[in-house]
Amino acid sequence: MKKFISLLLSSIIAFSFAVVAPAANEKTVLNVYNWGEYIDLSTIDMFEEENPNIKVNYTTYDSNEAMYSKIVSGAASYDIVIPSDYMISKLIQDDMLAELDFDNIPNFANVDKAYKNKSYDPENKYTVPYFWGTVVVIYNSKYVAPEDAEKESLDLLWNEKYAGKILMFDNPRDAFGLALTKLGYSQNSESEEEWQEAAELLKEQKPLVQAYVMDAIFDKMEAEEAWIAPYYAGDAIIIQETNPNVDFYIPKEGTNLFFDAMCVLKTSAHKEEAEKFINFMCEPEIAAMNSEEVGYATPITKAAKELLDPEITGNPIIYPGDEFLRENTEVFVNLPQKIQMIQSALWTNLKIQSSESGEKESALDWVDWFCIATAAVGVVSAAYFIVRNSRRKKLWKSAV
Amino acid sequence: MNKSDTRLKRIMTAPFSVWMAIFVIVPIGLVLYYAFTSSEGGFTLENIASIWEYRGTYLISIELALVATVICLLMAYPLAYSISKMKARRQQTMVLLVMLPMWMNFLIRTYAWMTILEDTGLINTFIKFLLSLVGYEFEGFTMINTNGAIVLGMVYNFLPYMVLPIYTVLTKIDRSVIEAARDLGAGGMDVFTRVILPQSVPGIISGITMVFVPAVSTFVISKLLGGGMTYLIGDIIENYFLGNTGEVNYNVGAALSLVLMVLILISMGIMNHFDEDAETNGGGLF
Incomplete structure (x- = not known):
């Protein structure tokens, strides 16, 4: 707001x-x-x-x-x-x-x-x-058990105990960055398999995620609507000023320096x-x-x-x-065109996948058949109306 | 019709024609151009073909928009009907009340729903408070970030567009026709189903159009109230044009919009032919 x-x-x-x-x-x-x-x-x-x-x-x-x-x-x-x-x-x-x-x-x-x-x-x-800063994990100490927070790990974002109370970046670069880091890969990875693995990890996380947001994180964390969220360090301070229960850490797996x-x-x-x-x-x-x-x-x-x-x-x-930054952080570089396309496709795929249903990869499921049937009915009825209309116009003309 | 009449007509419509040409025809031409060209500029059908991937998204968008439209219709018709029965002064006030929310910005209204629906929002806090008075610990409902919340946002935002056309048509119905039906022995139910309802079809059809079309293409409501958990077709189109996913692709974006446009046109066409009178009464869009 x-x-x-x-x-x-x-x-x-x-x-x-x-x-x-x-x-x-x-x-x-x-x-x-x-x-x-x-x-x-x-x-x-x-x-x-x-x-x-x-x-x-x-x-x-x-x-x-x-x-x-x-x-x-x-x-x-x-x-x-x-x-x-x-x-x-x-x-x-x-x-x-x-x-x-x-x-x-x-x-x-x-x-x-x-x-x-x-x-x-x-x-x-x-x-x-x-300005510069790092991506940190923000959590609410009122709800998150100390033993979970003390690990200072990215695992907190995948912890099923807090399902429905976890927020996630609504932008692919930061979201994939976290997943790649959790897998131990570079955030600037140029390997397609590593990106695929990261996408799988994000898919696993989706049922636990309350919402994919960017700036709405301020409201939701301050109001304790959500308990755990990754975000930029500077904004974490602003949130903490409003809600003192909020604390944050740099994940031990490493993080993004921007x-x-x-x-x-x-x-x-x-x-x-x-x-x-x-x-x-x-x-x-x-x-x-x-x-x-x-x-x-x-x-x-x-x-x-x-x-x-x-x-x-x-x-x-x-x-x-300086020393900590050199060892534990990574700066994003511009990804090659090919990886950017892969990122875009994987992200869209993650977002259009329904969070409720599991994997079902049959050749044609009912959605496909429904689409085909609707399209067929549409085309047939459109053709019918066009033909009928033109005939009626002719009749009208001959009558006049 | 004589010649000077035609000329006058042409002069009067000229500004609107120019407006239509620049802001409707040209953009549609651009959409067509982008949809059928590759990023290098050559003709291709690949963009259209790639849309198959998003069939599930089209389906869920249409499904949610349809549910919202039906709810709007069920809520709007009785409301419009009862308003049209009121005294003239009260009618004015009621119509004003229907339109009042539209004076406020669409985004702000949708934002407000966020704070109402959240787990720690107004509704849940209130219910929890009431139940805590009787000593009952309540977990609260999950309302935000669901498809239901998206439908609610659509219904709330687009309801006036359903009420107003139906109301307008209902007030125009000739009272003497209703009286004639009564004189001929029709009961209240018969008068409604055989005289009033058929005559209000043009209003219902333009209401459905005005609710369904913006609902099926929305992306703000799904983002704010759906929490980015359900992607609608509007979200994907937005991403392709703004490059939020890291890839700006006008071509696929245009193809997606084109298919959506065609789907809407087909469904509108079918609907308008449900009732032949719609054409003669001049209430329909086509």
Whole structure:
């Protein structure tokens, strides 16, 4: 709900900007396209105050894929987008990102060197990291037995004891990532058999799952409607703030480490202003404000070490430390086309499979026969009516 | 009909024709184009053939939409009938009440149902509270994330579209015909089944169309109230266009929509021919 209201508000804001824009014709409009609930909106006001000739038009999306299809369709022109790692490498592959002029971004020096030159942008030519984090398992300690939670394992998501109280990612990349990790495979596996196995594991889990959701997780975990869910570490903190019974851990099998980084699109007509915006977001004070608001970990060293609440920056789940990250986490890369098609097919297959019925793979079951019969009846009756109608029209004509 | 009349007619309809051409004809042409081409642009029937895989999904979508339509009809007809019998002022108020929920955003209304149906939602909390007063521990009903919840969402959201056309047709029925039937000795039941019901068929048919078509193609209701556990055909089409599954494929998406469109057209066609009067009364869609 919170998410939805913020979406509503941001679209109202976007709309009002669109109305105001023609009047303030001197101003450059900077179109920023970001994840929902992923900024302290007052930082935008501060940026506009500092740069009175720039107007920020801020809009949001709720998945990398939605963002991608929007910018590819060319329906709207954006200057800055803030996608995740694997989507960035896809955008670089598609030649859609502009190389940044780091002379205009002096604050890039504030970024901790651990978060530069990552696999999605090895020479760090296109991106400036915005937030990073890990996927954690969130659980409600009121209902989940301590001995189950203490194992800190992904098995909790497959534990039949909690059937009907488990939520799961409603996006294939994260869901398959968890299943692959549980099987001990790489989240970026390029082996078709491993993906098949992961799909089997997800199928096994489906009867235990209450719902496949993304942002609805906030409401459902806070209200104790569901007890167990995998999600992003930053959001886990937000949920915990509302419901103190909620706790979370990094699964011992390993997890996904993600980066969301600011990029400028090649089609942008205001690259310099866009770089100014990126530079502003790298000010330690601003980064600290954003991090405090959204709960995710900031890559800006000074903000993390000096400005933020040490209780959070000292939390090994939010800031697990370089060594831990290197050994226990994996960053998504853009999957080869073939694997992407397999992922898509397996996911759709998982979702269209009824959760109640088991496997039944006969050649033609009653569903098939029903479809054939319906189609046949449809075609025959359509033909009949067409023939009859044309005959009646002829009669009518001859009568007149 | 003389010439200047035709010209006037043409000028009057020109804006609508242009509108139809741009926003109806062209998009349907695009759907056709994408459905019969491969991603490289050559002609192919593969997209249409690949739809066989989703027959189960078509079936469950149609099944849920049909159940919702029947429930809507059973609820809407008595309501519309009793409204049409009221005094003029009360009729206005009642019609307003039927339309009132539509003033609020569709998404927000559906979201509200989530918090009503959840295991810790309004209904369950209330029942648990009542039973706890008599010292009974109650587990609660599972309502959200089921097919029943999806049907409920459809019925709730589309009910006004069934009530309004039926109500309109019922108010237009000539009172003198009913009086004539009475004079000729028909009882209350006979008047209804042989005079009122046949005359209201056009309204029923447009009501069924207006409920069934959006219900069979919905994807928001199944996502919010079905918890993503049941995939409807609308969900799959959405995924192919937005690439939520990691694959953007306009071609298969267009083929899926095309088949859905044809299925709807066929069923509407069959239904309209159930009653021949529908054509002459001008209430039907075709």
